[in-house]
Amino acid sequence: MTQSDRQALAALTTLILLQVIMLLALFAGVRPHPPETIPLFGIAPFLGASLSIALSAILLHPLATRIGRGLSLLAAAMALVSFGPQKYFDAQFPLIWPAVLLGQMAALVILVRVVTAARSGVENRTAQGQV
Numbered sequence: 001m002t003q004s005d006r007q008a009l010a011a012l013t014t015l016i017l018l019q020v021i022m023l024l025a026l027f028a029g030v031r032p033h034p035p036e037t038i039p040l041f042g043i044a045p046f047l048g049a050s051l052s053i054a055l056s057a058i059l060l061h062p063l064a065t066r067i068g069r070g071l072s073l074l075a076a077a078m079a080l081v082s083f084g085p086q087k088y089f090d091a092q093f094p095l096i097w098p099a100v101l102l103g104q105m106a107a108l109v110i111l112v113r114v115v116t117a118a119r120s121g122v123e124n125r126t127a128q129g130q131v
């Protein structure tokens with residue numbers, strides 16, 4: 001496993017843990033917790049989908065295939081619904097800033113690693129058994 005793979009896996013794991021903790025806070029009613037609903041959908045089902053996609057990306061190797069890279073990017077984008085830059089304007093930002101900053105850093109690591117892997121042709125080397 002390369003250092004890039006480790007970084008992508010660590011970032012996906014970070015997003016999973018942050019989202020699980022927020023989901024548990026929602027269920028337990030511990031503040032600060034995400035709202036039960038946001039426009040268009042309920043937050044618990046959305047977090048469940050986000051967690052599932054992040055785990056699928058890990059299982060399919062986040063950098064080795066197009067599907068893995070796509071799922072990794074989707075997991076990062078979905079996590080940014082909870083941890084994106086819009087949270088700087090949230091009234092609870094003073095209470096949630098560590099999760100927001102860590103979530104953004106993890107999403108950035110995923111983006112950089114996926115773009116780098118796609119440019120370097122990791123999929124072709126993996127298929128030939130060179131990675």
